[in-house]
Amino acid sequence: xxxxxxxxxxxxxxxxxxxxxxxxxxxxxxxxxxxxxxxxxxxxxxxxxxxxxxxxxxxxxxxxxxxxxxxxxxxxxxxxxxxxxxxxxxxxxxxxxxxxxxxxxxxxxxxxxxxxxxxxxxxxxxxxxxxxxxxxxxxxxxxxxxxxxxxxxxxxxxxxxxxxx
Amino acid sequence: xxxxxxxxxxxxxxxxxxxxxxxxxxxxxxxxxxxxxxxxxxxxxxxxxxxxxxxxxxxxxxxxxxxxxxxxxxxxxxxxxxxxxxxxxxxxxxxxxxxxxxxxxxxxxxxxxxxxxxxxxxxxxxxxxxxxxxxxxxxxxxxxxxxxxxxxxxxxxxxxxxxxx
Amino acid sequence: xxxxxxxxxxxxxxxxxxxxxxxxxxxxxxxxxxxxxxxxxxxxxxxxxxxxxxxxxxxxxxxxxxxxxxxxxxxxxxxxxxxxxxxxxxxxxxxxxxxxxxxxxxxxxxxxxxxxxxxxxxxxxxxxxxxxxxxxxxxxxxxxxxxxxxxxxxxxxxxxxxxxx
Numbered sequence: 001x002x003x004x005x006x007x008x009x010x011x012x013x014x015x016x017x018x019x020x021x022x023x024x025x026x027x028x029x030x031x032x033x034x035x036x037x038x039x040x041x042x043x044x045x046x047x048x049x050x051x052x053x054x055x056x057x058x059x060x061x062x063x064x065x066x067x068x069x070x071x072x073x074x075x076x077x078x079x080x081x082x083x084x085x086x087x088x089x090x091x092x093x094x095x096x097x098x099x100x101x102x103x104x105x106x107x108x109x110x111x112x113x114x115x116x117x118x119x120x121x122x123x124x125x126x127x128x129x130x131x132x133x134x135x136x137x138x139x140x141x142x143x144x145x146x147x148x149x150x151x152x153x154x155x156x157x158x159x160x161x162x163x164x165x
Numbered sequence: 166x167x168x169x170x171x172x173x174x175x176x177x178x179x180x181x182x183x184x185x186x187x188x189x190x191x192x193x194x195x196x197x198x199x200x201x202x203x204x205x206x207x208x209x210x211x212x213x214x215x216x217x218x219x220x221x222x223x224x225x226x227x228x229x230x231x232x233x234x235x236x237x238x239x240x241x242x243x244x245x246x247x248x249x250x251x252x253x254x255x256x257x258x259x260x261x262x263x264x265x266x267x268x269x270x271x272x273x274x275x276x277x278x279x280x281x282x283x284x285x286x287x288x289x290x291x292x293x294x295x296x297x298x299x300x301x302x303x304x305x306x307x308x309x310x311x312x313x314x315x316x317x318x319x320x321x322x323x324x325x326x327x328x329x330x
Numbered sequence: 331x332x333x334x335x336x337x338x339x340x341x342x343x344x345x346x347x348x349x350x351x352x353x354x355x356x357x358x359x360x361x362x363x364x365x366x367x368x369x370x371x372x373x374x375x376x377x378x379x380x381x382x383x384x385x386x387x388x389x390x391x392x393x394x395x396x397x398x399x400x401x402x403x404x405x406x407x408x409x410x411x412x413x414x415x416x417x418x419x420x421x422x423x424x425x426x427x428x429x430x431x432x433x434x435x436x437x438x439x440x441x442x443x444x445x446x447x448x449x450x451x452x453x454x455x456x457x458x459x460x461x462x463x464x465x466x467x468x469x470x471x472x473x474x475x476x477x478x479x480x481x482x483x484x485x486x487x488x489x490x491x492x493x494x495x
Contacts, residue, residue, distance in 0.1 A: 024273070182423075
């Protein structure tokens, strides 16, 4: 996404609102509604940082809303058992309108974790690249690539869902 | 705030600008001007996370701009004595226009703390829910509920003001 | 920037997009394109917090895109050697349009650092004040003052470039 061209401000704030809602749903553990922010046939990829050796197994690729939702439900259950609150922030959002009506985004994401009764801290820092398409009057994620700043985080099965935001 | 409907982009950026200014005033310790971002009769509530047992005393409820300002001045004094800088970030902003002209918002907030001469760190992670109303050409907080991710943080008197942002 | 007046929403989102792109370029280590987000004659100042005693040497002032770029390249090299990923977030953005066509901004910035194979953490918290001017169809930084919350951070030569975002 090299071009320094600003997209239409209406589209930009729409996409900001889309992500705000999406990550709040995930933080709240409302996976039913969160999963509807993905298309039925969405693909969710976890990737190590480009240009660096990937430390673990092949990065996971989840196909379809049902599979994506199941992984997120597992992560929410883990959080609840661990008495952990996780808040996803998406920021530094770049938005590009494609000619086919879809929207490409690229953003940083940070996950703040609070263990009940102790301090809050940064848990993960990632970069996301999405293809959004319009369905039923709102945006949905059709394809997401999520790259951890810390590749080691990608290789541990139980934590990878935590970057879904 | 379940509906996936985007509000008018003009309103959305107005509210973003309102919060940017409000939290910068608080971070700067400018409580005179910060308190004017609340209505004269504003109510500020601190709440433990919904659905979880509250670890300490009853959550405080402050009534009126003067009381809210006094609490914030105490917190600013504490910071200065402790040689501490605190920066409030509001993000993941959801905005909903009510039919009565008020605006409902729901957002995450993070407080970054820097002790002079040592490292910066996340200090608190919270969720805010505001009712904003329009007065004198700008938005003001009429009602705020602030919920700490770490309920324990709510029960310690001296720290609660620090999430006013 | 005391006035509670919201700027035009189109300008506000333009500036948001400008900073999103600028900090992503820096995080990606793409200093060629990052440096083009500054004017040829840009000035970049590092400042201790206003009203506090400055702990180290005189704050650096870099004049011109070439000098600014060279400092950033040094910082990127250091990061790569240290196996460190740094992500710059700009937020709490206040934008004011000046009568001469330039734009004044004031914002908080946070730098998240991830050492490969270990945890992510907050590295720095700063406040930025920019003068942006329009060149070649996009905004560019003409003047930046960057103030660290932790003044000690300013006095260590090798780290100061890391707050360029």
